Amino acid sequence: MFALLEEFKLAAKISITSSQPSSADALVLGWFQEESEGKSKESTPVYLGKKSKDIDAIASRLKQSKHFSAKKNETDLLRYFPVQDFPNTLLVGLGSLKKVNSEVLRQAGAAVSLAQKKAKLGKISVVGESLLAKVAPADQPYYLQAFCEGYLMAGHEYKDLKKADKTSFEMQGMEIAGVKPGAEVNTQASILASAVNFARALGDRPGNFLTPAEFAKILEKMAKDQGLKCKVLGRSELQKEKMGLFIGVAQGSVEEPKLIILEHRGGKKTDKPIALVGKGVTFDTGGISLKPSAAMEDMKYDMMGAAVVAGIMHAIGALNLPLNVVGLIGATENMPGGRAQKPGDVARSMSGKSVEIINTDAEGRLVLADVIEYTQKYFQPQAMLDFATLTGAVVHALGSVTSGIMGTSPDLIGRMKDSAVHTGERVWELPLYEEYEEDLRSAVADIKNSGSREAGSSKGGIFIKFFVDSKIPWVHCDIAGSAYHRKDVNYHPAKYGAGVLIRLMAHLLQNWKPLPQAHS
Ligand code: BES
Ligand code: MN
Ligand code: ZN
Numbered sequence: 323m324f325a326l327l328e329e330f331k332l333a334a335k336i337s338i339t340s341s342q343p344s345s346a347d348a349l350v351l352g353w354f355q356e357e358s359e360g361k362s363k364e365s366t367p368v369y370l371g372k373k374s375k376d377i378d379a380i381a382s383r384l385k386q387s388k389h390f391s392a393k394k395n396e397t398d399l400l401r402y403f404p405v406q407d408f409p410n411t412l413l414v415g416l417g418s419l420k421k422v423n424s425e426v427l428r429q430a431g432a433a434v435s436l437a438q439k440k441a442k443l444g445k446i447s448v449v450g451e452s453l454l455a456k457v458a459p460a461d462q463p464y465y466l467q468a469f470c471e472g473y474l475m476a477g478h479e480y481k482d483l484k485k486a487d488k489t490s491f492e493m494q495g496m497e498i499a500g501v502k503p504g505a506e507v508n509t510q511a512s513i514l515a516s517a518v519n520f521a522r523a524l525g526d527r528p529g530n531f532l533t534p535a536e537f538a539k540i541l542e543k544m545a546k547d548q549g550l551k552c553k554v555l556g557r558s559e560l561q562k563e564k565m566g567l568f569i570g571v572a573q574g575s576v577e578e579p580k581l582i583i584l585e586h587r588g589g590k591k592t593d594k595p596i597a598l599v600g601k602g603v604t605f606d607t608g609g610i611s612l613k614p615s616a617a618m619e620d621m622k623y624d625m626m627g628a629a630v631v632a633g634i635m636h637a638i639g640a641l642n643l644p645l646n647v648v649g650l651i652g653a654t655e656n657m658p659g660g661r662a663q664k665p666g667d668v669a670r671s672m673s674g675k676s677v678e679i680i681n682t683d684a685e686g687r688l689v690l691a692d693v694i695e696y697t698q699k700y701f702q703p704q705a706m707l708d709f710a711t712l713t714g715a716v717v718h719a720l721g722s723v724t725s726g727i728m729g730t731s732p733d734l735i736g737r738m739k740d741s742a743v744h745t746g747e748r749v750w751e752l753p754l755y756e757e758y759e760e761d762l763r764s765a766v767a768d769i770k771n772s773g774s775r776e777a778g779s780s781k782g783g784i785f786i787k788f789f790v791d792s793k794i795p796w797v798h799c800d801i802a803g804s805a806y807h808r809k810d811v812n813y814h815p816a817k818y819g820a821g822v823l824i825r826l827m828a829h830l831l832q833n834w835k836p837l838p839q840a841h842s
Contacts, residue, residue, distance in 0.1 A: 326539040329518075330637055331405075332474055332512060332515060332519070333492055333493060334390055334435070334473070334474065334493045334494065334495040334496065334811065335494065335495035335496075335499075335589045336473065336474070336495055336498065336508050336511070337495070337496075337497045337498070337508070338450075338466070338470075338497075338498045338500070338501060338503065338504045338505070338507060338508050339497060339499055339500075339501075339504070340500065340502055341499060341500070342499055342500060343406065343408070343409075343447035343448075343449060343497065343499040343500070343548075344447060344499070345447075345567065346408060346443075346445045346446050346447035346497060347407035347408075347409060347410060347411070347443040347444050347445055347446060348399070348406050348408060348409070348410040348412045348438075348441075348443045348446045349406060349409065349410075349411050349413060349446075349447055349448075350411075350412045350413075350414060350434055350445070350446050350447065350448040350449065350496075350714055351369065351371065351377075351380075351405070351412070351413055351414070351452050352369075352370075352371075352394055352414050352416050352417070352448075352449070352452040352453040353367040353368065353369055353390075353392040353413055353415055353416065353452070353839040354359075354367070354368050354369075354370060354419045354456075355367065355392045355393065355415070355416075355417055355419065355421070355510070356366075356368045356393065356415070356418075356419055356658055356803070357417045357420075359421075359744075363730070364390065365392075365418075366384075366385060367381070367391060367392035367413075367415075367452065368381075368392075368419070368454060369381060369452060370451070370452060371449050371451040371452035371455060372451065374405075374406075375389065376404075376405040376406065377405070379413070380400070380403075380405070386740075389737050390413055390415070391415070391629065392413075392415040392417070393415045393417060393639065394415055394416065394417030394426060394429065394430075394575065395414075395415060395430065395432075395433040395812055396414070396415035396418075396433075397412060397413065397414050397433050397434065397436075398412070398413045399411075399412050399413075399437060399441050400412070402486040402740070406591055406688075408543050410441075410443065412434065412437055412438070412443070412446065412500060414430050414433055414434050414437070414442075415430075416430055416453070417432075418589035419456065419717065421676075422456060422457075422614070422745075424464055424465050424468040425746035427453060427465045427466075427467065427468045427469040427472070427683035428468040428469065428471055428472035428746055428810055429472055429532050429811060429813065430453070430468060430469060430472065431468070431469040431471065431472030431473035431474075431476070431813070432472035432473065432475065432476035432477075432812040432813035433472075433812055434446070434448070434473060434475075434496070435472070435473045435474075435477055435493075435496075435503060436476050436812065438493055439477050439491070439497070441663045442491045442833050443493075444493065444494045445494045445495060445496070445497070446496050446497070447496070447497045447498075447499055447501060448496060448497065448498045448499065450466070450498045450499055450500045450501030451500050451501065452610065453465070453466075453469060453831065454466065454501060456738060456753075459502075462501065462502065462503055463503035463506070463609065464794060466498065466501065466503050466507050467503075467510055467511050467800070468511075468746065469498070470498075470507060470508060470511035470515075471511045471515055471815045471825070473496060473511075474511060474512060474515030474516075474519075474573055474618060474832060475515050475813040475814070476812060476813045477815070478523075478814070478815045478818055479487065479520055479656045479818065480500045480522070480523055480527070480818055482523075482527070482528035482531075483528075483531070483580070484556075487739050489751050491508050495772040496726075501557055502609065503582060504796075505731040506679055510641075511529050513552075513637055513640045513641055513828075514637060514824065514825050514828055516637075516640070517633040517634070517636040517637035517640070517821075517824050518824050518825065519821070519822035520544070520629075520633055520636050520821075521626070521629040521630055521632060521633030521636075521817070521819065521821035521824060522526045522819035522820065522821045523630075523637070524537070524540070524625070524628075524629040524632060524819070525622070525623045525625065525629050525805070525806055525818070525819030526603075526622075526818050526819050527622070527624045527820075529604055529605035529621075529622045529655070529749055532604050532622070532625070532654070533577045533579065533604055534577055534578060534579055534580040534586060534602070534653035534654055535580060535705045536653070537579060537580065537582065537602060537604060537625065537628070537651070537653045538554040538580045538582050538653065539823045540571065540584050541584065541632055541651070541780055542554065544557055544635075544636060545584055545635075545639075548635070548636055548639030548640055549581075549586075549639050549642070550584050550585060550586050550635055550639045551584070551585040551587070552582070552584050552585075553582075553583040553584075553585075554579060554580050554581070554583070555579050555580065555581040555583070556578050556579075557569065557572070559581070560579060560581060560625060560692075560699050563672055563696060564670070564672050564694075565581075565671075565672045565692040565693075566669045566670040566671055566672070566692070567669050567670075567671045567672070567677060567687050567688040567691050567692045568581070568652055568654065568672075568692040568693065570667070570679065570688060570689065570749055571603075571609070571654050571656055571663070571682075571685045571688050571689055571741040572654040572655070573656035573659075573661045573662060573663060574609050574610070574655075574656070574657040574658055574659040574661060574662025574663065574682075574794070575654065575656070575657035575659055575662075576657075576659065577604075577654070577655050577657075578615070579652070579654035580654075581650065581652055581653070581693065581696065582602070582653060583647075583648065583649070583650050583651075584592065584631075584632070584648065584649040584650075584651075584792070585646075585647075585648050586635060586638050586643070586645070586646065586647045586648075587646055588638075588642055588643050588644045588645050588646065588647075589644055589645045589646040589685070590646075593645070593646050593704075593705060594646070594701075594702055595625070595645075595646035595647055595648045595701050595703050595704070596645060596646070596648075596703060596704060596705050596707075596834070597647075597648050597650065597697045597701055597703035597705070597706040598631045598634055598635070598648070598649045598650070598706075598707055598708075598709065598827075599631070599649075599650050599651075599652075599690060599693050599694055599697055599706065599707070599708040599709070599825055600625075600627040600629070600630060600631035600632070600649065600650070600651045600652070600656070600701055600708070600709050600710070601624070601625070601627035601628060601652065601686040601689055601690055601708070601709065601710035601711065601712065602625040602626030602627070602628030602629075602651040602652055602653035602689075603621075603624040603625055603653075603655070603656050603685060603686060603689065603711075604624070604625050604653060604654070604661070605621055605624065605655050605656070605657075606624040606655075606656045606683070606685065606686075607621065607655075607656055607657055607658055608658070608663050609656050609657065609658050609662050609663065609681035609682030609683060609685060610663070610665060610682045611656050611665060611681045611682040611683040612658055613683060614682075618677070620806070622681075623711060623716075623805060623819060624656075624686070624711050625653065625711075625804040626709075626711050626801060626805035626820075627686075627708070627711055627799075627801060627805075627820060628651040628652075628653060628712035629775065629819065629821070630709045630801065630805075630821065630822065630823050630824055630827075631649040631650075631651055631709055632649065632651065633821055633824040634647075634649065634823075634824050634827045634828065634831075635647070635649040637824060637828045638828065638831060641828065641832070643659075643832060643834075644819070645831060645834055647831065648697070648701050648703070648765045650693050650696065650697050651693075652690065652692065652693040652696070654687045654689060656682070656683075656772050658682075659711060662682065663679055664679070665679060665680060665682060666676070666678070666679070666680075666684070667679045668766060668767045669688070671691055671692055671695065671789065672691075672692045672695040672696060672699075673691075673695045673789055675768045675769060675788070676692045676768045676770070677691075677764075677767055677768065677769055677770065677771055678764040678765075678766055678767040678770040678771070678772075679771055680764075680770045680771055680773075681771065682770040682784075684771045684772040684782075686710050686711070686712045686782075687710075687771060687782055687785045687786055688711065688771060688784055690710060690712075690789075691706055691785070691786060691788070691789040692727060694706070694708065694786065694789050694790060695789055696795065697701070697770065698790075698791050699829065702792060704794075704795075704836065704837065705731070705734060705794065705795045705796070706754055706790070706794050706795070706796045706797075707729075707734075707797045707798075707799065707827075708786065708794070708796075708797075708798050708799065709799045709801060709823065710798070710799070710800060710801065711800075711801055711802040711805050712779070712782045712798075712800045712802055712825035713778045713779045713800055713802055714778070714802060714803045715775070715777070715778025715779045715782075716730040716752075716770045716778075716779040716800040716803050717802055719752070719779060720803055720804075721803055722802075722807070722808055722809070723748060723804070723810045724748035724749060724750045724803075724804060725747075725748065725749050725750070725799050725800065725801045725803070725804045725822055725823060726749075726750055726751075726752045726796055726800040726801075726803075727749045727750070727751055727798070727800075728751060728753065728754050728779075728780065728781050728792065728797070728798050728800075729754070729765055729787075729795075729796050729797035729798055730754070730785040730787065730792065730794075730795065730796050730797075731779050731795030731796060731797065731837060731838040731840045733795065733837050733838055734736055734795045734796075734797050735751055735797055735839055737830055738797060738811050738826065738830065741752075741827075741829040741830040741833075742826055744829055745825045745826045745829050746825075747822060747825055747826040748804075749799070749823075749826070752779055752780050752783065752800075753780055754780060754783050754784055755780070755789055756782045758777060758780050758781055759784055759791060761773030761781060762774075762785055768783070769788055771785060779800050781801070782798075782800065785834040786798050792840060793839055793840060794840060795837045795838075795839065795840040796840060799823060801822055801823065804820065804822045805819065805820055805822060806818065806819045806820055807820075808820045
């Protein structure tokens with residue numbers, strides 16, 4: 323009845339030109355706040371592009387009306403206020419001159435996009451120098467890319483299951499005029515934003531439309547389009563591999579679990595791959611340890627770790643990076659069916675280690691443990707990262723504004739922190755102290771899947787670490803707080819998936835160098 327999720331195409335297009343603004347429905351001007359000297363906290367909007375009579379007229383009106391103060395992400399549409407013969411003028415605030423950085427530009431791009439959509443302006447033309455006047459020429463491509471990313475990521479909606487609204491307005495896009503950086507910046511931003519929006523739409527798709535089998539079908543098509551290899555294993559193959567933890571989670575559901583393997587072979591044949599592992603729980607009811615019903619519908623997003631892996635693979639396929647990268651996704655439902663595993667059951671992992679299932683709601687770590695073992699056995703990765711909406715505890719600890727990371731390689735963690743700064747995505751390191759291991763000891767098996775509530779996110783990491791080959795540099799990313807329903811930045815939609823860590827990982831992989839071995 324409903325089509326397969328279409329390859330995500332960006333509706334709005336960007337063009338970047340060194341010529342003067344051409345015709346558009348509105349001219350866009352960036353304004354900064356300049357704090358006045360002395361005691362008064364007052365600040366006046368300042369324009370740093372080329373001055374003209376029109377600009378002077380706007381400046382003096384802003385002074386009188388105090389309606390627009392150029393605060394970060396503030397916009398004001400001056401309808402029928404012609405500047406250089408454009409019918410409308412859109413002002414965008416860039417905040418304090420002293421605080422401008424690439425993230426400010428990313429959010430400004432989003433603010434412009436949202437204002438354009440709201441005012442139904444088909445095409446806009448941005449005066450590039452009004453954004454970049456204070457940016458050193460060498461940094462301009464980086465700032466401009468951020469502006470484009472924000473523009474393309476903002477306003478995401480998931481409409482596949484709504485009646486088509488034929489009257490709905492479609493934005494044509496934006497021109498950025500009078501600046502040097504061009505096609506390269508635009509291509510990068512579009513590749514990244516498409517990958518992010520692809521991941522978001524996967525998450526937004528409800529559980530009944532994104533079963534593990536449907537997930538596999540969508541990724542098979544994506545792989546074809548992006549030039550990746552894709553292989554899918556079903557229940558009998560997982561049984562052959564003795565993936566008892568993964569199968570254990572799936573056994574309460576009538577939907578067949580799928581292990582989805584995406585491969586990008588851009589490096590030398592002999593280069594070991596970098597492995598990305600994703601938790602793809604397409605719906606998490608908690609199983610027999612059933613979750614309360616409040617907001618349980620959000621558990622359709624329990625596959626966002628897998629969506630992030632799919633998004634990264636989508637991007638590196640398009641960028642054709644000279645690296646070997648594999649993405650492995652463990653996709654299953656966690657349901658309380660008649661065959662579901664029960665608290666106290668013991669399951670055997672692919673690695674041979676036995677696990678006592680204390681809480682069937684701690685299912686993500688079980689899926690990851692077996693997919694990690696499979697990854698190590700068949701790919702011997704040079705580095706491994708996993709992505710998962712793993713614990714409610716990370717939401718309590720960090721909120722939604724950042725992702726929790728932890729692992730065995732200070733070097734890889736350090737690189738993630740650097741890429742975080744560069745891309746405006748945030749990560750925060752949590753510890754994996756040995757002392758936490760005690761709490762996961764079991765009286766009847768090698769380990770149990772859940773302990774006390776204290777340090778819940780680190781305990782999740784410790785469980786996974788138990789299965790990680792100590793020679794492989796590894797980082798676990800807990801995105802339970804940051805993966806969806808973000809209200810803190812304007813380029814993430816408040817009611818949909820966010821698609822975090824895709825831009826960060828693209829940056830990290832674009833600058834990849836071999837790592838020293840892990841510390842255990
Ligand atoms: N999918 C949940 C974690 C989660 C919580 C994601 C909130 C997004 C928002 C995970 O499977 C889970 O239920 N974890 C348990 C683990 C516990 C039983 C050790 C949790 O956090 O309560
Ligand atoms: Mn759970
Ligand atoms: Zn879960």
